[in-house]
Amino acid sequence: MTGTPTRSRRARLAALAATAGVVLAGCTGGDDQAEETSTPEGPEGELTLLAQGPVDAWDPQRIVDRRTAGVASRLWMRTLTAYPPAEDAAGQRELTGDLATDTGTPNEDLTEWSFTLREGLTWQDGSPITCGDVRYGVSRAFAEDTGSGGYAVTYLDIPKRADGTSTYPGPYGSEGRSSDARKLIADAVECDGQTVTFNLGEPVATFDEIVSVPEFAPYEEAQDEQGDSAHLAFSSGPYMLEEDWTPSDGGTWVRNPEWSEGDDPLREAGPREIVHREGLEPEDALAALAEDDGTRSLMLDPLPPALADQREQLGQDARSVTGDGQLVEYLAPNMESDAFAKQDVRRAFALSTDRRGYVEALGGRDAGGAAWSLLPEILPSAHDAVMDAGPGGDPERAQELLTEAEEDEPVAVTVAYRSDTEGMDEAMQALADGWEAGGFEVTLEPVETDYYEQVGARRTADERDVVWANWGHDYPSAATVLPPLFDNRVNLTSTSLGRNYGQVADTELNEAMDEAGETRGDSARAEAWTEVDTELLRDGAYVPLRQTQVTYVAGSEVTGLGINAAYGGVPDLGSVGVRR
Incomplete structure (x- = not known):
């Protein structure tokens, strides 16, 4: 990305990092997939x-997490653009106009994007959805108390202070309602009838995808007068809350009488009523499926591998x-470490990585599979392995590279990892055994608490040669994966590494990422990102480990069961139905 690095960008990365450890996603597939992606049956039934x-x-x-966004997008929240229910990754990443008539029109230098709202769209109370509602929703993303993802702050053409924070305070209070504040947001988000134009501070080729995230959803200003809005779901989609949402308990979704299927290219009328229960541990949810009314129930959380036997008992x-899953787990060699100063040493480390042992220790194929890139299948820039040594690694070739690098074996390395996950100690030991066979002397450093805070602190960066981490896309683009992890301009400061734990600082890499982010044409842009990732892997800048897998379980009367990777891997409620 071009432009001056800002603290707002780092704030967005921090917000994503906070959710990355718990958010899972996935691509469609599995034993029931051929049947389950059919059109919903029995739309008059009740789903739990x-x-x-x-x-x-x-x-x-x-x-701020993709899984919640996926549920909201299918039930009640519409955005300017969105991703459709589909049977495969290629279909799921086909961006579609949702509230907007199409996926938008940019100007020549990609600094302006215009979207025209469909005619006749209304909120659940029958009031029209307007360009002003879009602007007001975006304005709320600037308020301190929203905790928004940071895309609006990062990209809209609104001046920033020296510390990177926005000069626009959001729409609240006397400061937010001042004429100066109103002009700032009006100039950045222009309204001309039903057409909204976003003026950006830098070229952004994927802004049509960015407006699919919740922070760009419209919001009716009058709803801010209702008090605490945290769990207010004022609907523009097929469902609405029958009564208030009760945190840790749930609520009931009923049909929104003001929603029209003819004005919605992505959603169909599903079950008459959806009872949404919270507070159930996975084992309790699985047990509920065996009850008489569990045949029309769906678990919204992935099945833990430890419960696989109980699932089999349901037959x-x-x-x-x-x-x-959305997350890819990987290792970041410290480029500032003496141990990894040479490219061949980094490559040897990658070649001697035993992914098979790592995957098996963490639950086997039911929980994940060997990964060869940070770019999963749902991203158009996904590609074949660059340094494919096989799942078990190639320690002999690793030793040859160390010899060619004139390194005295063994090369001593310290590897930090997050140890609060079941099986992680065993998984990391399996990796250590492979590295030692390849010519490394490994010290494992388990970190139990505040993991990302500890490994991201500049003051301790030189204590570790390798850091374990994970990451997942925000929308289907490598732009939400590679720059957040490897662009030193938005990560490295005097006190923090951001998410760039390997301290990668490469001007040519930054320029290549800028060019990829500004490339017109989906295919050309995907190819540019593929090349960026390929060079990172060739350089040994990171070592991909595992692509997480997720399994969702539903009762026997649930139809259309599928996973949408574009929305963090939740079951796609746009295709789910019930037989009765």
């Missing part, structure tokens, strides 16, 4: 959603679907 929860917020400008009383 079983979830551990709690949902932090339904307020669009407060939704034909349940059905399931398995697919890729």
